[in-house]
Amino acid sequence: xxxxxxxxxxxxxxxxxxxxxxxxxxxxxxxxxxxIEPSQGIRKGAVVDLAAASQAVRxxxxxxxxxxxxxxxxxxxxxxxxxxxxxxxxxxxxxxxQVVDDxxxxxxxxxxxxxxxxxxxxxxxxxxxxxxxxxQDGIRMPIGMHGYRMEVEAHIITAAAATVDNLRxxxxxxxxxxxxxxxxxLASGEVVLTDTEREMGVVVCDIGGGTSDMAIxxxxxxxxxxxxxxxxxxxxxxxxxxxxxxxxxxxxxKLQHGHALTSEVAEGETFPVKAFxxxxxxxxxxxxxxxxxxxxxxxxxxxxxxxIKRSGYDGLLPAGVVLTGGTSQxxxxxxxxxxxxxxxxxLAGPENLRGMVDKLQSPSYSTSIGLIQWAxxxxxxxxxxxxxxxxxAGAGSKNVPLEKLKEFIKRMLP
Numbered sequence: 441x442x443x444x445x446x447x448x449x450x451x452x453x454x455x456x457x458x459x460x461x462x463x464x465x466x467x468x469x470x471x472x473x474x475x476i477e478p479s480q481g482i483r484k485g486a487v488v489d490l491a492a493a494s495q496a497v498r499x500x501x502x503x504x505x506x507x508x509x510x511x512x513x514x515x516x517x518x519x520x521x522x523x524x525x526x527x528x529x530x531x532x533x534x535x536x537x538q539v540v541d542d543x544x545x546x547x548x549x550x551x552x553x554x555x556x557x558x559x560x561x562x563x564x565x566x567x568x569x570x571x572x573x574x575x576q577d578g579i580r581m582p583i584g585m586h587g588y589r590m591e592v593e594a595h596i597i598t599a600a601a602a603t604v605d606n607l608r609x610x611x612x613x614x615x616x617x618x619x620x621x622x623x624x625x626l627a628s629g630e631v632v633l634t635d636t637e638r639e640m641g642v643v644v645c646d647i648g649g650g651t652s653d654m655a656i657x658x659x660x661x662x663x664x665x666x667x668x669x670x671x672x673x674x675x676x677x678x679x680x681x682x683x684x685x686x687x688x689x690x691x692x693x694k695l696q697h698g699h700a701l702t703s704e705v706a707e708g709e710t711f712p713v714k715a716f717x718x719x720x721x722x723x724x725x726x727x728x729x730x731x732x733x734x735x736x737x738x739x740x741x742x743x744x745x746x747x748i749k750r751s752g753y754d755g756l757l758p759a760g761v762v763l764t765g766g767t768s769q770x771x772x773x774x775x776x777x778x779x780x781x782x783x784x785x786x787l788a789g790p791e792n793l794r795g796m797v798d799k800l801q802s803p804s805y806s807t808s809i810g811l812i813q814w815a816x817x818x819x820x821x822x823x824x825x826x827x828x829x830x831x832x833a834g835a836g837s838k839n840v841p842l843e844k845l846k847e848f849i850k851r852m853l854p
Contacts, residue, residue: 448811453650473508485521627810
């Protein structure tokens with residue numbers, strides 16, 4: 441089996457992370473190149489300064505090319521922002537030869553996708569939730585089954601076309617083609633979830649700098665997705681206003697002294713800060729800082745709880761919530777999340793990585809590693825997803841193995 445090179449670019453509010461990876465014979469991923477650069481010109485998942493954002497991506501890509509020794513020509517790119525929305529749809533087709541084949545499944549997915557979508561929106565993902573053949577529902581993969589009529593339930597994720605085009609232009613400025621946009625929580629879910637959690641019912645919550653992204657997985661598939669335009673930068677902004685500090689200093693204090701629960705902070709703890717208008721550093725109570733952080737974090741999880749209840753799946757989540765993303769590293773956040781949501785909560789990040797992974801074990805890089813996992817899955821069916829068209833065994837053949845086809849349909853690209 442020849443090696444396949446795959447590339448992911450995570451466009452975040454706080455950082456741009458470009459990863460180059462190779463798929464080894466045993467199916468494991470080895471990270472060959474890493475390019476991490478502070479993000480500029482991107483806020484809450486949308487481009488606000490095209491030139492600055494392009495420069496940040498270019499620097500990130502250059503670093504990844506230098507460390508890997510490979511030229512990057514195409515990549516999967518992360519997508520987030522409040523402009524992302526989702527709907528559920530059904531597609532119905534007649535089974536052409538009374539035995540379901542892959543063409544019937546694809547036609548059913550196309551029928552589900554044929555919903556009225558405004559001209560200013562673009563379909564990002566079409567994901568199957570389950571099939572019904574001649575009235576028998578709950579079918580995961582109908583290929584090979586006998587029947588006359590097949591329905592599919594699909595989850596369709598769309599994004600603002602102008603925002604997607606701007607992101608495409610930002611990445612294209614570095615000479616990189618966008619193979620596919622992947623929603624942040626779907627990418628993160630590839631890395632942080634176990635198969636048991638996916639089956640039982642779980643929420644992936646990726647709390648980044650500018651957005652908090654959520655996906656509900658039930659019976660192995662995505663049933664609901666949502667992106668909220670609130671994240672770790674809002675906590676930093678609250679600290680900056682509350683303590684009258686520059687944003688950069690507030691971020692540093694959040695990382696060094698921050699805690700999401702006032703009940704777990706000792707009364708007399710203080711730390712020095714140099715506030716606006718003060719000539720000498722003044723001591724600030726750590727309890728006061730925790731009050732500021734707790735209020736905002738509680739609001740974030742209250743909004744998530746509202747969305748979980750609005751989805752109607754709040755009673756189907758015995759596996760609870762898996763928290764990831766940079767802000768999930770805040771001390772005390774897991775307990776506060778569990779208290780607000782009334783669900784079991786665990787923190788997760790990338791694991792079992794090989795290669796240049798010193799910086800990548802943190803939950804901050806779940807989406808980045810998730811893009812590589814997604815690209816691996818797609819390249820096994822469609823080799824054009826790889827950064828270079830290096831053949832993966834079986835991918836060049838039209839006779840794609842059934843197991844790979846099942847996985848491909850499960851996370852079907854539009």
